[in-house]
Amino acid sequence: MFRLFATASGLVLENAGTFRAAAGLTLDAVFTAADPGAVVAAAFASGSPAAAPAPADLRAPLVSQEIWAAGVTYFRSRTARMEESKDAGGGTFYDRVYEADRPELFFKATPHRVAGPGTGVRIRADSKWNVPEPELTLAVNSAGRIFGYTAGNDMSSRDIEGENPLYLPQAKVYDRSAAVGPCLVITDTLPGPDTVIAIEILRAGAPAFSGQTTVGQIKRPLPSLAAWLFRDNSFPAGCLLMTGTGIVPPDAFTLRAGDEIRITIGAAGTLVNPVL
Secondary structure, eight states: OHHHHHHEEEEEEETTTTTEETOOOOHHHHHHHHHHHHHHHHHHHHHHHOOOOOOGGGGGGSSSSSSEESSSSHHHHHHHHHHHHHGOOHHHHHHHHHSSOOOOOOOOOOOOGGTTSOOOOOOOOOSEEEEEOOEEEEEEEETEEEEEEEEEEEEEEEEHHHHHHHGHHHHHTTTTTTEEEEEEEEEESOOOOOOOEEEEEETTTTTEEEEEEEEGSSSHHHHHHHHHHHOOOOTTOOOEHHHHOHHHHHHHHOOOOOOOEEEEEGGGGGEEBBBB
């Protein structure tokens, strides 16, 4: 297993506590390689010693990659979506999606809409009910092979989505509506069912909300989500795929400017973003 950090000065790789600068390696080269793990291993072996990246130097681990997302993959998210849309007549079809063979998949962000570690995510100016969604995010190469993962934040405007299910793109896709990082975990072994996905939201330095779930609560096998995404679709530079959330704050909670969101997932570490 390697951890790949994107920094202002290039890529840094970490293996068993040793950090090396990966001279000449690019994220696009990793995402388009037939065997990304082998490419990363070779870059680590030939790299020069480096210090652990400073948090302020970290960047989102993507260059040309789109971010897509899966929805209603946890029972908790199914329930929340049914509750928020019941007045708009959308209550039953979220249950149907949860039980269907075909998952809900939607476009989330192009690279310029993505926040990196330590940079701000946004809440929509025309929304009054906004929440973060902590999600295990799969790294998928251009051939559809999952080669690692990171932590992701799928920012959502619940009032817009609940008003009409057809408003989902506006509830999900806007500037700084997604964050990923702090690193890519490069591995052929996906996180096990006991892997914890945790979130803490700080307001004025004090906890305002916290929660956790596990990867094992995801209803669908992770490889199946990538397989459905690549059906009749192409990703020449690979992609990142968020896998849904099982943590939903209470209905009375909404994000405020100045909040700090902290999402922790296994070896990927903790993704920290302030709210603008």
